[in-house]
Amino acid sequence: MTEQELIEEGFERVDVLTEESGDKNDYYYYSLKLNSDFVLISDESDEIVNSQWQVYCYEIDVTIKDIEDVQVLIGLFSKWSKY
Numbered sequence: 001m002t003e004q005e006l007i008e009e010g011f012e013r014v015d016v017l018t019e020e021s022g023d024k025n026d027y028y029y030y031s032l033k034l035n036s037d038f039v040l041i042s043d044e045s046d047e048i049v050n051s052q053w054q055v056y057c058y059e060i061d062v063t064i065k066d067i068e069d070v071q072v073l074i075g076l077f078s079k080w081s082k083y
Contacts, residue, residue, distance in 0.1 A: 001053050001067040006030045006042060009070060011055075016044075030055075034077040040070065 007013075011030035018026055023046075030042040030053075040055045055064045057073075064070055 001055075001065065001070065002051060003030075003048075003053055005067040006032075006053060006055070006070075009067070009074060011040070011042065032074070034074065035081060038077065040064070040073070 007030075009032065011032045013028050014031050015028045016023075016026065018024065021027070025046060027044045027046040029044045032040045032055075034040060034057075038057060038059050040057055042053050042055050052065075055070060056062070057064070064073070
């Protein structure tokens, strides 16, 4: 999936400065809170190869590579929040 697709799905950019991380360069990643217990986190910008991003849901130990799967997951959490 692309960075633009993450933005279009409502992911928020999180900037990490070298002063915070201790790394040689600043970087950023994207985050989307699905509910109070589940968050999707993207790769870090300095790890991206061929402009292809992935997201992780550490709470259920899953890696998602396709934006369609992200959209389904967002839809499910949106539906479940209405109950």
